[in-house]
Amino acid sequence: MSIKLSRTALISNMMTSALIADLDVVWFPAPRLDSPSVFARLLDEERGGHWGIAFDGEVVSTRYVAGTNVLETRVRAGEGEVRVLDFMPIGMPAIMRIVEAPSGLAYETVFDPAMRYGLVKPYRLDSKNGAQFVNPLNKELMEFIVLEGNCSPLGGNAWRCRGPAKFIGHYARSVGNSILGGGKSIVYSMLGEALDKVLEFWRVKEVKGGAGLRSSSIVLLLSMIHRSTGGIAASPTTSLPEIVGESRNWDYRFIWVRDSSLAAKALMQEGYLVDGRGAMNFLLSVVEPTAKPFDHPFYGVDGSPPGDEEELPWLAGYGGSRPVRVGNAASTQLQLDVEGWFMDALHTYYSLTGDDVYIRNYWWVVEATAEWCSKSYALPDAGMWEERGEARHYTHSKVMMWVALDRAAKLASGVGFREEGDEWRGRAGEVRQYVLANQPRMFTKYFGSSEVDSALLVLPLYGFVDPRDERFAATLNAIERELIRNGLVLRYSKDFLGSARHPFLLTSEWLAMVYSMLGRRAEAEAILGRIERCSSTVGLLGEHLDVDSCEPRGNYPHIFSHAGYLLAREALDGSPIIAN
Template identity: 30%
Template sequence: MTSLDLGVIGNGAVAALVDASATINWWGFPRLDGDPVFLSLINGGKDGDGQDGPANGFFSLDLASQIHAEQIYLPNSAILRTTLYDDDGGVAEITDFAPRFVLYERIYRPPMLIRQIRPIRGRPRLRIRVRPCFQYGELLPQITRGSNHIRYVGASQTLRLTTDAPISYILEERHFLVDQPLTLIIGPDESLREDIERTARDLFERTLDHWRGWVRSLSIPFEWQDAVIRSAITLKLCNFEETGAIVAALTTSIPEAPDSRRNWDYRFCWLRDAYFVIHALNRLGVTRTMENYLGFITNIVDESREHALRPVYGISRESGIEERESATLAGYRGQLPVRIGNQASGQIQNDVYGSVVLAATHAFFDHRLIRPGNAELFERLELLGKKAIHAFDKPDAGPWELRTIAAVHTFSSVMCWAACDRLSKVAAVLDRPERAGWWRKQANRLHAVICEHAWNPRLGHFVSQFDGEELDATLLLLHELNFLSAADPRFVATVEAIGRDLRRGDFLFRYKTSDDFGIPETTFVICGFWYVDALAALGRREEARSLFESMLARRNPLGLLSEDIAPESGTLWGNFPQTYSMVGLVNSAMRLSAPWEDAF
């Protein structure tokens, strides 16, 4: 059965998912949000041999009589290695990567994947099946062949597979003896004018050196280093480097829970993620990616003078991401619908103003950045702050993007307060005392209103909506956002209430009330990390560490997380890999780790 035991390979332009048996079952081309030419992850049915699996949309390498596979990342890299075993002692090794390194003083990141095959032992017999499709599975390619390549021609784009493997065996999908190394390069329809094996070896060595150098530049905690490094690399693979955008996940329509219809397209950039991503990148010392992301955000700020901010944008700042359902694809494990685009782009979510201001604040305080914040940026951010003042007590869809239910959500209001609070601090740094005082007055006013309407005196804790009675996990961020101190009895009471009402075993629901699709069935990974952070802030460090370790144990075999976890089985659900989840892991590890000095 299809699962999320997947590895990610990529280079900041494209990213692909590889399953535990070395099948590429997802690849958006020619960029992260592009038409997935391999999409069998979300297309059930039978394959061409009548076996379980899709008929098209994959790139598989399998041995005759294969019995076992093992998979690892090469340490400190985004290069994935799968070892296949057959029942006659044959062993073959598959190395998958997307080239990435510095060339001519800029990053070389072509929309290309490379697969290197090496026989290790015995007489492994391999079958190569390359079955791309176009237009979300609606169009099968026309296929033409050359002496060392195969072209897969669609209506608007063409893939080329260049290889030193026998072309006829690939086209006929016939097993053949692998007695020497082989290389497969798939990407744009461009001729390769150099020796293929030597080219792939050079690209491999440069890419490996690049990733290991990148990892050496990270600021990581003493404990849980491997988990943090893998999270950092994965976060980087979700970064569309050309514009600076970071997608929420690489996939669409992996459901939050079986038969829930909570199937969303996450291949876009949510402004809400900005604060959390920037916070994690800053802690890791990934200043270039952080600065590029700030550039993406400030471009949006420039365009929004007369308009409300949207909650989510395309990776090149497209605002029209209309949602539609595929009539062709069968869905992940047969779970429909498969959605393309996201309706949230047209919602009102008032937290976006605080999200952008909090993210942009780094530009005024981080002296490592090449393009620091200045008076002009501050004045543009003030326009957003004024919109936050207007919106803070207005109904919206909230942080969980409710589709038909509007209310004044506490998190949205607190984020509007945070916009005013940070603008006061930025004004002070810029030596503008009058503006600092004005924004402080606004922040104080919003703070008082929020405390009046979001605190429920009968229940004795904060609630998710003004004058309401329900909880949601974003209330765990009241301390993280500096709205309340960790010692504030109201924060302590709210954390305790959330632990009592939203916790299920070692995991946390985002809320337990009915929404547009009923009551949530799976726990939300990032909420679990927020709870860990809140416990640590309250001084309950041993409890926080135990819970953190339990959550780490739910990562897939390659150390990656999706959006949701089924609390009883521990099964991963939701889009993959989830940026939110990987950011939460980094932040919690940084908070909980013993200092480096304890090692010596």
């Protein structure tokens, strides 16, 4: 039986992250988010590797310590209750676990890493306070250390413990660079001190929203920031299927331009200007001014071009969903919409701060983007949905190129470059007329098509048309008729892999925003209410949602869904924040 994603929580130190399902660490790449996994039970329950803590009892609650990604799990065991805290220290590729248990209570922990996505079985080196599990191919290792507690080894990489305990699972490049090997001291002399430092890190962030989905969405977006570069990765996982048992399984451990731009916008709207600007700095750092500004739709967490897509045939896949993939072949696609997402986020930053110095410092990026969009809007592309096959003239892509030019013109006017502003405003008008001429009666997925997709919902949100425009009204009617499932919206009806099955949360949130603009507030609230009720036990969202089971689908958690929720909730509770 597959691990239920709805019972799975994320912990992160903004360098890497782990997923924990009922005290079992089932996913942990190290030392970085995009590194090979050392625990991957999520993708293969037999050979993937995991780190579990098992009590003779049941988990009664799982939650985050308020405003943080420190995970608290409570277990009813015997006549007492156990509290377990899981977190990652800020500066180490490690997981720390504090078990607060009655002194006589016995339990077991199994520390069973499998290196290189479960491909390599490590050999074991025992020590007084734990063990090291060494990859024989390159000497990297995971070490299990009992920092405090009464624990003794059992067979099969298990330890039996009684009462309170404190553990660390630490990744090292070699024995000489490890803690048990003597080459690396623990960053904090006491595990409790490490916890205090993590809690202080989050206290300074002043996360708002109480215990609801707003708070968990802010924490998730902040947790997905790569601390060394500022970029915001789309998801911490790979190959969690859009449809269980099928092949829609992709690696999302990259910094997508569109996803990161939307997340940066949501954070800035929530008041996290420093973090949002950090994400913008990452995107600005990878711009190529002599060609397409973003020559890849996504980048590695360090800003490097993405590598090739590979399949891992030795892994069974989540729920038998194969193939398991690392890397993503969409890296070579032409996607014309990404510059629009980026320029809209940059304009949001300027609208909130009036930071002329920042915009002037990166004026060369604004110029290069406007020039590219002015010359290239008539090209076919793979679109937002990254269709693999024939390039087409996707309506959403053209509209996002209009967004790029429109925002460039606004920035030019704002910093006093009136001539450029007038020119780009005129170019934006040309793109708009080009789209309208090719969509005379209603907007469709691509020019010449009779299908709609839910990416078209952004047209009024970005100010391309009025929400009551006749063409858009016809489009909205078609989306409601063809794409809505149980109150949420599919991204399209079918693609190169077949029919879509589960609603896409971001476009469902867009639909709520469109309804809000049209005064259909009850319908908008119903959409967000459904999403809130179907968030995981700790308030996380996947890319898609199985509306029958309320289980997340696709990679989980996903910044698109959380950023879209924050923007939609603000649109309903305050002023519309995407609308032009």
